[in-house]
Amino acid sequence: MRTHARAVVIGGGVGGAAILYWLSRLGWTDVVLVERARVTSGSTFHSAGLVGQLRGSLSLTQMMMNSVDLYRNLKDEVGLETGWHEVGSLRLASSQERMEELTRQAAWAKTFGLPLELISPDEAQGMFPPMTTDGVVGAAYLSTDGYIDPSQLTFALVEGARRRGAEICEDTRVTGIEVSDGQVRRVVTDRGEISTELVVNAGGMFAPEIGRMVQVNVPLIPFAHEYLITRPSGLPLDMPTMRDPSLLVYYRPESGGLIMGGYEREPAPWGLDGIPGDFNGRLLEPDWDRFEPLMTNAVVRTPSLKDAEV
Ligand SMILES: Cc1cc2nc3c(=O)[nH]c(=O)nc-3n(C[C@H](O)[C@H](O)[C@H](O)COP(=O)(O)OP(=O)(O)OC[C@H]3O[C@@H](n4cnc5c(N)ncnc54)[C@H](O)[C@@H]3O)c2cc1C
Known part of the structure; x- marks a missing residue:
């Protein structure tokens, strides 16, 4: 060293x-x-x-756009896979208010040079077949988003x-x-x-x-976060990622199945009394009770999840 x-x-x-x-x-x-x-x-x-470029500030959005540029080229530069899949992203609007938000975001995205398009519920379902269009007013599609390993x-x-x-x-x-x-x-x-x-x-x-170590206070609190992975069920590999902010859930394709996670209304802080010194390469125990509200929401948007093997 x-x-x-x-x-x-x-x-x-x-x-x-x-x-x-x-x-x-x-x-x-x-x-x-x-x-x-x-x-x-x-x-x-x-x-x-999941990699989504449109953020709440100019500098964060610019950083995400630079990141995507890097993800496109890093493999050629270093000769190692990055697992970058530029499959695009969908963001659903399940209310008029959400649709207004998406419309504003679409205008905003243009100023960054992001190709964000507003599309119909049916068009969204065409891209992401396991979703229902129930209650969906419209969606935003950003073709240059994706996911990475x-x-x-x-x-x-x-x-x-x-x-x-x-x-x-x-x-x-x-x-x-x-x-x-x-x-x-x-x-x-x-x-x-x-x-x-x-x-x-x-x-x-x-x-x-x-x-x-240097008497600096870093105001950060870890939160436990869970997602599930379904077994392959023949879903298209190149589906976009999808978020339904009203139902608080997100998805991405994974080997013909789905990864599904979400943001809890009452998230669980973790490690407040200190994180174990050997907490590396480790996961928390699954907490299905805490995951249940998200699962309930996810089944509303993607009913096939009810019977999916995880
Ligand atoms: C379940 C889950 C799903 C997620 N999904 C997404 C997603 O879809 N999209 C997204 O953008 N983000 C997602 N995130 C968030 C993302 O994973 C994190 O923001 C990111 O990995 C944090 O990276 P980091 O480098 O800051 O921290 P870490 O990966 O935790 O790295 C910190 C490193 O510091 C090392 N370290 C600590 N103390 C010391 C020390 N004293 N000396 C030397 N080394 C030390 C640790 O060993 C550790 O390896 C998800 C997170 C989780 C938990």
Whole structure:
């Protein structure tokens, strides 16, 4: 492990990997990523991987558009799969208010150069056959959205950075950050120290505990999140992703079946008393009671889910 670096990135999830990649692409090749376990073993490896570009602010939308550009080209650059599927996305409107929101978003999307189209419920169903059109007023379709394999993406990003000179240190836990005169001096790990003047906290849900090493409060609370994967049932592989914000559910195609998840009205915070130090490559126990309201909603939009094997 290097003993000096221009910057040290803590955390080998997709966030840290992307930061390392872009630093190296911008010419910061003397950079080190430190990961306490294996790259992607935090939240990243079980992300559903939906990629939607239209966000609530110009800068976030621009970042997402840049990301999609990168996803299109990264495989050719580093020779590793990223699992990018540019299948498009559907966002349903199940009320007049939602339709107005989509209409506003469509106008807004144009100013970003995003090809967002407003389509009819039947057109949406033509693209996403398992959905019913019951209660659907219209939909927005964005052909350049899609989904990606978060682990493959992370491996490709670190490889792109490594080829430019970055170092990736797995099984290396940051235990302290030395600061003097208001300036970072050194990152202390269980495998040695790296002197540096710049530290990036890309610790995901662990970011608050890394922040505490330098008395910085990172206002972040992890929430448990569940999705299910159905067995293949002959659904088209190239269906767009689909969100029904009124029913709080999202879907994406997965090997002829579906991934379905959603956003709970009363989400469950997790790890408030501290996250176990070895919580890597691990999942939470399924909580079907908590998932039931989302499942009920999902069956309204995609009735075949009622009998699907998961
Ligand atoms: C079930 C689920 C579905 C999701 N679906 C989507 C989706 O469809 N689309 C989407 O955009 N997002 C989705 N997300 C969110 C997405 O997965 C996360 O936002 C993303 O993976 C976070 O990446 P990260 O790099 O910030 O954190 P992480 O992947 O958690 O990486 C942080 C890393 O920091 C390391 N670390 C922590 N402390 C230290 C230390 N002291 N020293 C060294 N290393 C340390 C950890 O080991 C970990 O690997 C989903 C999340 C979940 C849980």
